[in-house]
Amino acid sequence: KLDGAFLRNRFDYYFDKRNYGTLNFDLYQRSGLGGGVDHYFSLGERGGGNLFYYTQNGRQSARNRSELRANAYYNVDEFSNIGVAYNSNQFELPGEISTQNEAAAINFSRYTEESALVLGANFARSGDNRNSSYRFFYNVNLDDRWSGLLAADLSRSGTLVTETSRFHYLGSLRDRGDLFDGGFAYERSGGQNTFFLNREPELRLKTKQLYLGPVPIQVAGAFGSLEEGPSLFRTERYRFDFQVPDQEIETGLGNFHAGAGFRQTLYGSGQEQYVLGARAGWTETFGNHALARLDFNWQSPEGFTPFQHDVAYSYETLTGGLEIYNDEYWSVSALAGYDLRYELAQDVITRLDVRPWEGWQVTATANLDPNTGSWRRVDSGVTMQLTPGVSLTHWSVYDLINGRLTYQNFAVNYEDHDWIASLAYRGVQNEIFLQMSLKAFPIRPLKIGPDPGQPVLPANLSNAFVR
Structure with a gap:
């Protein structure tokens, strides 16, 4: 709509294995010439980077459209790395001209067997809007049992009229014992209208897995002075957890699994709350042709x-x-x-998948509301691989309650040795969309409908109703 038809050209160049890239020289029907460079360079054996620049005449203003991207990394030694990046762009959309956008980042990291250190800063500006953030992270193993963590971050954003900020810092000491793990943490956060929970400080203990007869259990406790934002309400909290981890029993009638837990919380302000929870389930595979699953989940809180x-x-x-x-x-x-x-009752979801030949698939799903006895909608999709290079895809959604199509797409796809093309018709919007690309310039493929390859009833999920 802005540039009309176009012809894009790419010319590769190669100085050596450490310096190479491409030149872009393009011709647009309405905006004329455009071009740029995409160069890759090396900093010896320890680093390298990339520089990209592209410019094109503006259609709705006298300013050119452009994009500049630069990034580099350098390995100081086998443990340490420095990285920098910069991006600047200005673009146009139909009826819209962007401001100048800029972003920069610098990071330093050092990872060893005993510690991890990360320092970083990010800056961004778009017109009068500006953002910046700074972060620090240090984790160290003091010995075989004790470890420490220090972390902090600060974020700021502002305009010509106002400015906001948010900060967070955390210090903790952790112990990994034979019978239980413990930790002591001091944590603060703050900022305008920010939801947070400050621990000033908090002590936590958690046992390893113990056994009460044949039943495995875990017990945990915590005590601390807490402050919640943005209300800034502060009080002490005492928490006790008792848990029976999920257990699975294999029988001739299927696999049964169950787990339960209890949490008691007391507050210095006088309130108290306890929560009981349990879950149980059953799964069974019938040969190589059927899978059934049943799950029960229950939770009941009391108090305040x-x-x-x-x-x-x-x-x-x-x-x-x-x-x-x-x-x-x-x-x-x-x-x-x-x-x-x-x-x-929740919706009953039915689904049918048919794969008659290699590359061919028909998918249909329907939702039934048992409370009203009415079907909500039908989704249907078809994929047909006509030849090794040509395929047809279709996906539609029909609203059975209102009696209308809400989605209907058709696509013809062609794949050659060097290029890929897709022609799609969007029936509800009454639009035609054509996408072509050389494999040397890969772009996101055109896709119709959801992925029919996703499992309907995954066996590794705790709840069959959740995808």
């Missing part, structure tokens, strides 16, 4: 907490699913859930 960070919510849900499949050709599945606390 003055800290938003400690708020716990009640829930009691039962979720499950069944997937029947043939690895090569097809799969069909259904997922559902029920909120036992509010006696409300």
